[in-house]
Amino acid sequence: MKFTGLTYRPPFEANSLLLQVTRGCSHNSCAFCTMYRDTPFGEETLEQIQRDIDEAAQMNLNTHRAFLVNGDAFCLPANKLARVAEMMGEKLPQIRTIAMYASIRNIQEKTDKELRMLRRLGINELNIGVESGMDDVLDYMNKGYTVAEAKAELLRLKEAGFDYALNIIFGAAGSGRQREHAAQTARLVNDTQPFLIFTGTVHTDPGCPLYDAVQEGSFVECTIGEYLEEEELFIADLDLERCFYFGLHPSNVIQMQGWLPDDKEEMIAAVRKTREDMKRILDKRPIRAGEGAIVAV
Numbered sequence: 001m002k003f004t005g006l007t008y009r010p011p012f013e014a015n016s017l018l019l020q021v022t023r024g025c026s027h028n029s030c031a032f033c034t035m036y037r038d039t040p041f042g043e044e045t046l047e048q049i050q051r052d053i054d055e056a057a058q059m060n061l062n063t064h065r066a067f068l069v070n071g072d073a074f075c076l077p078a079n080k081l082a083r084v085a086e087m088m089g090e091k092l093p094q095i096r097t098i099a100m101y102a103s104i105r106n107i108q109e110k111t112d113k114e115l116r117m118l119r120r121l122g123i124n125e126l127n128i129g130v131e132s133g134m135d136d137v138l139d140y141m142n143k144g145y146t147v148a149e150a151k152a153e154l155l156r157l158k159e160a161g162f163d164y165a166l167n168i169i170f171g172a173a174g175s176g177r178q179r180e181h182a183a184q185t186a187r188l189v190n191d192t193q194p195f196l197i198f199t200g201t202v203h204t205d206p207g208c209p210l211y212d213a214v215q216e217g218s219f220v221e222c223t224i225g226e227y228l229e230e231e232e233l234f235i236a237d238l239d240l241e242r243c244f245y246f247g248l249h250p251s252n253v254i255q256m257q258g259w260l261p262d263d264k265e266e267m268i269a270a271v272r273k274t275r276e277d278m279k280r281i282l283d284k285r286p287i288r289a290g291e292g293a294i295v296a297v
């Protein structure tokens with residue numbers, strides 16, 4: 001199987017077949033992201049993808065799920081994505097769901113008819129880094145869309161029959177703005193009803209604009225207490241029919257997962273308990289290691 005540069009997938013795709021259809025990320029300029037800075041964007045050829053599918057067909061695959069990589073595989077034109085799904089259907093009939101990372105811009109580039117076609121071919125459960133429900137934050141993070149555009153595109157996706165996971169970054173509005181960020185991000189999530197929310201906190205590595213902004217002090221990261229307050233308010237504001245809350249990213253102050261709305265009160269109680277347990281360090285800012293893991297304060 002061919003993979004170029006570093007390959008990323010969500011943790012819950014650990015057992016999925018990974019199949020490279022693009023190299024790097026077509027956007028590659030979010031202010032906080034260094035994942036693909038050293039990997040020039042490119043599309044994989046159908047011939048190479050077919051070779052990988054043929055190789056996968058020889059394996060004893062124990063999965064019904066595939067995850068197309070890399071950074072925003074849904075950027076491929078609809079007809080190419082459809083061909084990849086058809087090729088997989090011919091050689092890997094056990095694969096029932098074809099998931100991938102997608103951006104709001106990738107959805108914008110597809111018509112309603114194309115979205116419905118892709119859904120019929122088994123593409124579903126897209127993982128979308130929407131990050132924030134505040135326009136100035138999306139602009140600062142250079143996401144390339146507004147909150148209204150994100151909402152409109154997610155609702156188009158839902159109308160076409162897709163489920164999707166939304167990634168949220170606590171603290172993306174910076175220190176002191178945790179309340180408005182919690183409220184406005186929860187509103188976007190409520191309006192679009194994802195099947196999964198994947199939460200993390202702000203973390204940066206050298207090589208991205210946000211890292212430089214943190215170093216020079218123009219972006220001030222939340223304190224431990226502010227992160228916990230934002231998470232509690234965000235969960236309290238959520239009004240979801242059925243959604244899995246996946247808060248196990250190493251960058252989080254509290255590691256937590258559960259079903260909403262069933263586990264909502266238990267999750268809020270867990271955040272409050274953590275705040276009580278950490279009351280001596282609530283005004284400290286995290287010191288981080290790889291993937292933003294908090295190692296000290």
Ligand code: SF4
Nearest residue numbers: 025028029030033071
């Ligand atoms: S966060 Fe996602 S869309 Fe943004 S540059 Fe990184 S991989 Fe690309």
